[in-house]
Amino acid sequence: MPQIINTNIASIMARRNLDTSQAAQDQALQRLSSGLRINSARDDAAGLAISSRLDAQIRGTSVAIRNANDGISLAQTAEGALGSISSNLQRIRDLALQSANGSNTSIDREALNAEVKQLVTEIQNVAEKTNFNGKKLLDGTFAGSIFQTGANLGDTIGVSITKATTDSLGSAIEAGISSNRIAAAALTAGDLVINGVAVGASSGVDDSFSTGSQAQSAIAKAAAVNKVSEQTGVVAKVDGTSVAGNTYATSTDNQGKGISINGVSISVSTDAALSTEANLLNVAAAINEKSGQTGVVASFDGNATTGITLTASDGRNIVLADGTVNTSAIGLGAAGTFIGTYSLISQDGKDITLDTTTGAIDNAGFEVGSYSGVNSGVAGDNVTNAALATGDLVINGVAVGPTQASFDTSSIVDSSFSAIAKAAAINLVSGQTGVTAKANTTFVISGAITAGTAQSGGVEINGVSINVSYGATSSVSDIQNLVVNAINNASGQTGVRAEAFGANQFRLVAEDGRNIRVGAVTNITNAGFTATTTTYSSVSLFAGDKVELSTNTGQIGRAGFQIGTFGGGQDGQLLKNLDITTVAGANKAIQSVDNALEQISKQQADLGAIQNRFQSAISNLTINSENLSAANSRIKDADFAAETAELSRAQVLQQAGISILAQANARPQQVLSLLQ
Template identity: 35%
Template sequence: MTTVINTNIASQIAQNYLQNNQAAVTTAITQLSSGLSINSAADNPAGQAIATTLQAQINGQTVAQQNASNGISLAQTGQSALTQITNNLQTIRQLAVQASNASNSAANRAALNQEVQQSLAQINTIAQTTSFNGQNLLDGSFGTQNFQVGANAGQTIGVNLSQGAKTSQIGQTSNTTFSLQGLTTGGLSAEALNISLGGSPAVTVGTPVAGSGNPGQSSDSAYAAATAINNTDITGLTASATNTQTATFTSIANGSTTAATETFNLTINGTNVFGSAGVSIAAGGSVGATTVLNAINAASGTTGVTASLAADGKTFTFNAADGSNISISQGTTGADIAGGLSNTAQKINSATANGTLSALVATTGGSAESTGTLYGSVTLSSASSISLSGKGADDIAAQTDNSTNTADNLQTIQTYTATATPADATAGTLNISGGNLGANVAITVHANDTATTISQSINANAKLQAAGISASVNTQGELVLTDSQATPGSNLTISDGGGSVSGLSGGGVQQNSYVASASGSLADANVLTVAGAQQTIETVDAALNQVSTLQGQLGAVQNRFTSIISNLTSSVQNAQSTQSSIEDTNYAAATSSLSRAQVLSQAAQAMVAQANQLPQQVLKLLQ
């Protein structure tokens, strides 16, 4: 070893170790005093970055728990208010049921209606004033808003409160009225009718059966059709029948110039209202409207038909309240009687062979007779949307010959189903026309396209979208095209426009369904009449369905918020555990490191002192 004085390598080595040991002591003391193993990025750069990310997640999820808790409070506020609205709706329904009873007078119903109106006003008050943190919840203004329930962007839950609960926003009922006048002879007894509510599977109405009340309750009557529909037991659907018809009366006169007496017979639903012998009219004599009116009403117990006479003295209104047919036959034994009832303005749909009722005309000889059957109407009502299909539905929707026969509130939806899967299609085009399209639309079909890929191409076409035409694939793999804006008589058609589109170039099945639109609202409810009370019951049922749906949505959202809070709590706990393992001081290890560093530091100090003495040994060489 070289003996030198200027450079003391041993001392420098000892000092270096002393500095390191003192730094270790400082680090250990810092960790033990702060409780953190990372007090600066220099302590653990990677750990510092991970811990910072974890802290951001913990902070975000902690706030998200608060957000979800606020969401629960909002949902509970809405549910509580909806419960009060439901209580008021139940009260209105009870009052409507009470007002429907025949024992109530007009004054009684007026008193009941006052309570109904107060309950309606309270519903509006609740809907308009229920709020959370300054935001109205039940008047429709809240719309759809998102709750941030996660630490990162996009982690949200949407709450849809766009359905308001004011009386003008709930209680819409779906209904349609159609006449049996325009159906093929036999009515629904000869044509299938399928009914679906709210998108549920369609139910086929059973064959109508003649009633036993009077001959007008035949199997082709509105009475029989409504009874068959109600007997199908479609929950939430009500079918009612009525038959109100008008006819013009011309004085029944015997124009004979001789002394001959002739007989006039007026038969309604198989009963001669003038008795089996009819009414005798002497030469030059006549029978007036009042006589005919009284005879019709006198026989109403047997015929099921009543009549009233307008102020003009010639317009008869016939009514079969249960929807029975009104079959009228009028005739005379002679040739000189003219006049009677006529209903020629009541046109019959071209699909039927039913005749019209005409007044008698005097002839030169023999007897005269005129007959006609006037059919009633059926009204379907439900709180859910009503969809009709089948041959009976086609004829119902096609009643266009007479505005009084046209089924109302029906939107036609046409569906075209291809009979085979176009899986082996080669390159070409698929032409779609008809409906509201106007010009033909060509869809490019690529080699080996499937029903699924063709449906995607159809749904991506802007012109088809604008016309309400969409495509899907059924469980059989067939291509299904639906026209939701169909115009009756303008059917959708599909054809092969080039190439080979298997199963689509003819042979497709065209089907129509008809959806009754919703109308009215709870705001129109009253129980001033029996009819009003009955309508109020249906309206309240619809409103209860809507409010229950809204309550269910809030309840489901509340459950989601509760689940999210539970999940976030667990996530925060796990993140904090991971962060702790990175950042927190392990006191057992840190105290051990401190003790070791302190001992090493003391030893290093002693060695520095020893090393500093080494140069003095050189002095012995100079003695």
């Protein structure tokens, strides 16, 4: 082995090993002093990334636990206030029972009523002023509040607290009326009188969906009702429009035949070689392809006898027109304008009284009468195609004004006839009548779809052309699917969607109550369409009190209703209106307080359930936090037993390394002995 002095290999090797042991000692000291296995990314890059995510989860879980505890505190605050209201209600009930006793004089009842008024005022005060962290809880504004009860986005609990003011407690189920198939006529002022307030004329301006006869639509009529809702206390809500279908009647091929729905040309095809069901499916599919244009959807439930139903969910008029094929021959309803329905809803819990000053309440789709929470819905019948005239429908003594095409902007024809327009006319006077109107869904059930003939054509639904094609080998089910899909593809334009109806029909549905107009049907005679028909929806009336319907014109049928009083006052009155100065008033107050106590109890139960849910969330979060912390510890924390052993090893190696390095550095000195 050569003896050299310029390069001390032993020293280099000793120094390298000393550096290694020193690094190991430094790392052990760092881990022992910090308690962490990972002090920087170089220690464990992947572990650090995982640990960071776990840290975020753990910290987020801790915040979520605090949030859930806040939710419990909020619910407890609201529950306590409701308990105070309940105590006051119990006292009011005691006073009402005392006032109902025959031994009391009028002076006694006045004194009892004075205390009732003070208690009612205190209930209102509690409802208005109860808050948590500045947020009002019982005034009706605390709705849909979201609590973040998890570490991740979307881990939330929604909390809503119902209004507990004296203008919301006391009444039972709010009265509501659903119109019948309303007449294809616009409302005129007075056709519908709601709670003694005449609803003005329906206007097509209020219906932006129907492509025709807008003033006759459920949309326009509901708008007319809502324009007087402050006087009537009733608002109108538009239901959908539906056009019933017919038995599929064609046995020949109709390729590319056209119909029209809401002014849209729709090409439908039937195939004699296909089954009736398949042809109806194809017709519905073709219609649904244009549903985006027509607003009308076709549906077939597999019943070839009832054909295809057309529906406009927004209540627009459905204008169904024949083209090169009759709509009724391909499973659709007969050509015409179909008007949707709408509903009237009470805003103050009172019964809805409908009447008419024109005798044409049919134009509004209602019947004269009174409606309450017990009799919550009455649907008018779509029997005549006429706009409401003033006085045709009188609701609660208020004449509903005429329908106008401007009330229904969805229906393409006969907008003033539609359920939308008539609901609008009713709602124009809802402030006077206390009744609101809603256009119901318009339905058009198609005729029967037949198979066996190859057809390719179209149908126009609400002015939108919808094309359908099917071969001779297509089954009725195939055609049904094709028609439904075609109509639904155009529903954004027509406002009408389609759905299978029976084995060999489909149904057009306009959920907004617009008229469903099926226009020309071209070369798809087997698809269940009936050309050139307009189907009108019905109107629903809603109110919290009885509804009296009458007419000033004898044309109440235009609104789809009959003269009469629907519902009663047995459901109780609002707390703010309590008056126990008479025996009758005391009895009514007892019912009102019972209703209010039931409402309060329900809300307290809901709050109790919310508290339990928050507590359950806290328990789950606590367990999650524990498990996440354990997982993070296994990744991030130092093992002191292992690290102290490593430190001892490194210290011994350091001592030995220093000694060996000293000896290695001394080795070149030995070479000098050769020079002596």
